Amino acid sequence: MDIPRKDVHNSDTPLLCQACESRHRGVCGALTSDQLLRLSKHSTRRSVEPGTELVGESLQAKSYSNIISGVVKLSKMMADGRQQIVGLQFAPDFLGRPFRAENGVSAEAATDVKVCSFPRNVIERMIGEMPELEHKLLEQTLTELDEARDWMLTLGRKTAAEKVASFLLLISTHAFPDNEAESVAFDLPMSRVDIADFLGLTMETVSRQLTKLRKDNVIHIVNNRHVSVPDLTRLSDRAGY
Amino acid sequence: MDIPRKDVHNSDTPLLCQACESRHRGVCGALTSDQLLRLSKHSTRRSVEPGTELVGESLQAKSYSNIISGVVKLSKMMADGRQQIVGLQFAPDFLGRPFRAENGVSAEAATDVKVCSFPRNVIERMIGEMPELEHKLLEQTLTELDEARDWMLTLGRKTAAEKVASFLLLISTHAFPDNEAESVAFDLPMSRVDIADFLGLTMETVSRQLTKLRKDNVIHIVNNRHVSVPDLTRLSDRAGY
DNA sequence: CGGCTACTTGATAAATCTCAATTGTTGTGG
DNA sequence: CCACAACAATTGAGATTTATCAAGTAGCCG
Numbered sequence: 301m302d303i304p305r306k307d308v309h310n311s312d313t314p315l316l317c318q319a320c321e322s323r324h325r326g327v328c329g330a331l332t333s334d335q336l337l338r339l340s341k342h343s344t345r346r347s348v349e350p351g352t353e354l355v356g357e358s359l360q361a362k363s364y365s366n367i368i369s370g371v372v373k374l375s376k377m378m379a380d381g382r383q384q385i386v387g388l389q390f391a392p393d394f395l396g397r398p399f400r401a402e403n404g405v406s407a408e409a410a411t412d413v414k415v416c417s418f419p420r421n422v423i424e425r426m427i428g429e430m431p432e433l434e435h436k437l438l439e440q441t442l443t444e445l446d447e448a449r450d451w452m453l454t455l456g457r458k459t460a461a462e463k464v465a466s467f468l469l470l471i472s473t474h475a476f477p478d479n480e481a482e483s484v485a486f487d488l489p490m491s492r493v494d495i496a497d498f499l500g501l502t503m504e505t506v507s508r509q510l511t512k513l514r515k516d517n518v519i520h521i522v523n524n525r526h527v528s529v530p531d532l533t534r535l536s537d538r539a540g541y
Numbered sequence: 542m543d544i545p546r547k548d549v550h551n552s553d554t555p556l557l558c559q560a561c562e563s564r565h566r567g568v569c570g571a572l573t574s575d576q577l578l579r580l581s582k583h584s585t586r587r588s589v590e591p592g593t594e595l596v597g598e599s600l601q602a603k604s605y606s607n608i609i610s611g612v613v614k615l616s617k618m619m620a621d622g623r624q625q626i627v628g629l630q631f632a633p634d635f636l637g638r639p640f641r642a643e644n645g646v647s648a649e650a651a652t653d654v655k656v657c658s659f660p661r662n663v664i665e666r667m668i669g670e671m672p673e674l675e676h677k678l679l680e681q682t683l684t685e686l687d688e689a690r691d692w693m694l695t696l697g698r699k700t701a702a703e704k705v706a707s708f709l710l711l712i713s714t715h716a717f718p719d720n721e722a723e724s725v726a727f728d729l730p731m732s733r734v735d736i737a738d739f740l741g742l743t744m745e746t747v748s749r750q751l752t753k754l755r756k757d758n759v760i761h762i763v764n765n766r767h768v769s770v771p772d773l774t775r776l777s778d779r780a781g782y
Numbered sequence: 783c784g785g786c787t788a789c790t791t792g793a794t795a796a797a798t799c800t801c802a803a804t805t806g807t808t809g810t811g812g
Numbered sequence: 813c814c815a816c817a818a819c820a821a822t823t824g825a826g827a828t829t830t831a832t833c834a835a836g837t838a839g840c841c842g
Contacts, residue, residue, distance in 0.1 A: 378698065383698070386690040398679075431675065434676060441683055442640070442682055444686055445686045445689060449644070452617075456625040492789065499697070504830090505831075524788070524789065748823080764806095765807070
């Protein structure tokens with residue numbers, strides 16, 4: 301995106317952060333240059349491929365991350381293998397559960413993902429010292445709670461057709477948060493199986509509903525992943541709003 | 542209820558709060574006597590009947606509440622009347638969404654409910670001044686998010702039989718948070734229709750699944766509302782855990 | 783081009799919903 | 813205390829939606 305501008309007045313902002321697309325968004329937006337410097341001493345950036353587990357059993361418990369780009373899926377699994385995706389996270393969301401062991405939620409990269417990670421103890425210390433940081437976290441958590449509850453309505457009360465339309469609408473709005481136009485186009489960040497696991501359906505049902513939307517010209521699909529929506533209002537109607 | 546007891550050592554704790562069953566739980570646990578005093582100057586207690594709307598269009602936007610006793614259901618409704626209950630709240634939960642207009646969630650007393658309410662602006666000012674209060678809110682919000690995600694798994698992936706068992710288990714554990722015994726008995730806080738709206742089912746399906754659990758001696762029901770569970774492990778098995 | 787995987791499509795089965803009738807519970811007035 | 817009305821819950825039969833199982837097709841990568 302933006303190339304970092306030289307800024308003498310901010311020469312103490314860490315280089316890594318100057319180049320970060322999320323510098324002013326997400327939790328880092330709450331930090332001063334000094335604080336960023338402290339944090340960046342312990343931060344590491346990495347890019348991961350789709351399918352990489354970011355929180356689970358492996359490398360998670362000791363670190364928190366900011367999502368810089370890409371989509372992360374949060375999911376839960378039952379003993380017999382049934383799976384439910386309980387949330388999608390986009391940049392600049394914060395990844396990781398402060399003050400608590402993860403509650404059986406695992407996080408996995410859905411697309412190529414870039415994250416900036418910090419050790420758990422550094423973050424927790426800073427949270428204790430900086431009310432503003434905790435405030436940002438509360439805001440994000442409240443947003444996630446709203447989204448979770450919206451999705452509960454989708455899972456519990458919508459038909460398969462409405463669910464699939466709701467999913468497409470969700471991706472439309474999150475891919476371009478301030479899109480005002482009536483049409484959009486995007487790549488689906490996940491497979492039919494993942495979509496089914498997010499909607500509480502089977503892959504086949506998802507596929508059939510996509511076909512129906514396609515036949516009704518509500519959407520166009522090329523190469524299975526690329527979707528264009530000529531009229532968001534019509535999609536929204538199909539989603540039950 | 543209780544008549545406030547005189548307590549010389551806490552003579553500066555407001556009488557109202559001394560008598561409050563939730564004094565040391567929930568968000569008030571974060572407050573000192575001084576702070577409680579300030580808050581209690583503006584607080585009002587009331588008891589409401591089942592069905593009373595606590596947050597919605599009416600008396601909500603300007604106040605927050607602590608639940609002192611009873612069960613509150615949070616729900617969402619679609620334009621055509623389909624309804625989904627997206628959460629249940631028990632004492633000493635905090636009721637109301639700080640820093641934000643309610644996101645289409647309405648709160649209604651499921652049982653007889655007692656609440657202690659505060660004006661919005663007083664709470665928001667205190668939150669700004671007291672990091673500890675915000676921390677408590679973050680903790681509660683994280684807990685609610687965990688519960689919402691657990692329920693998403695139930696809504697999306699469990700069978701009707703597992704859903705009904707999950708509901709009974711949820712009530713069992715929340716009615717007696719630190720029950721260690723293997724059996725419990727309680728009154729259901731809501732009707733079959735409400736249970737169906739919580740589980741994303743119809744009333745008839747809920748009824749049939751309760752009958753099945755009853756015939757299998759996993760539960761006993763008297764007068765439609767009173768349930769006893771002789772063996773929580775068996776119920777838990779039925780819930781898919 | 784060939785092989786692998788993801789996706790689509792079709793036929794059938796299973797779960798859940800809908801509609802309708804019946805039973806049970808609670809509260810009221812005599 | 814009983815009879816009755818009003819409401820809540822159960823039960824049954826049939827319709828509908830979605831899942832399951834089984835091919836078949838398309839896109840992707842060597």
